[in-house]
Amino acid sequence: MLAYEPKELLGEIRKYMFIHDISQDDLAQTMHRSKQTVSNIFKNGNPTLETIFFCMLDALGLELDYRFIEKELEYSNDNQDDYSYEEEQELYY
Numbered sequence: 001m002l003a004y005e006p007k008e009l010l011g012e013i014r015k016y017m018f019i020h021d022i023s024q025d026d027l028a029q030t031m032h033r034s035k036q037t038v039s040n041i042f043k044n045g046n047p048t049l050e051t052i053f054f055c056m057l058d059a060l061g062l063e064l065d066y067r068f069i070e071k072e073l074e075y076s077n078d079n080q081d082d083y084s085y086e087e088e089q090e091l092y093y
Contacts, residue, residue, distance in 0.1 A: 002069065007045035009052055009064075014042065016060065030059035 003009050017027065028038040033055070041047045047056075057064055 006047055006049075006052060010042055010045055010047065013052075013056055013060070016062070022060070027056065027059055031055050 003012070017023070024038045024042065025035050028035045031038065041051060041056075053064060
C-alpha cells in the first residue's frame with residue numbers, strides 16, 4: 001500500500017481494528033488516552049507521526065514497514081513543462 005498522507009494510514013489502522021474487533025475505547029485504554037482523544041485522532045485525520053508510530057501502532061502490537069519509492073517523470077514532446085508521473089519504482093537501500 002502506498003500512503004500519501006496520515007489519513008490513509010489511519011484508514012488502514014481502522015480496517016485492522018475492524019477485522020480484529022478492537023473498538024476505539026479498547027485502543028484508548030491501551031494507549032492510556034481518553035476515548036475522546038482517540039475519536040478526535042480518527043475524526044481530524046491529521047495525527048502526528050509520534051501518535052501513529054509510537055502510540056497507536058504500539059498499542060495495537062503492530063510495526064510499520066516502509067520503503068522509499070522513487071517517482072519517474074515522463075515529459076511530453078509537445079510541452080516540456082507538462083509532465084505526468086509514470087509507474088513508481090522501488091528503491092532498496
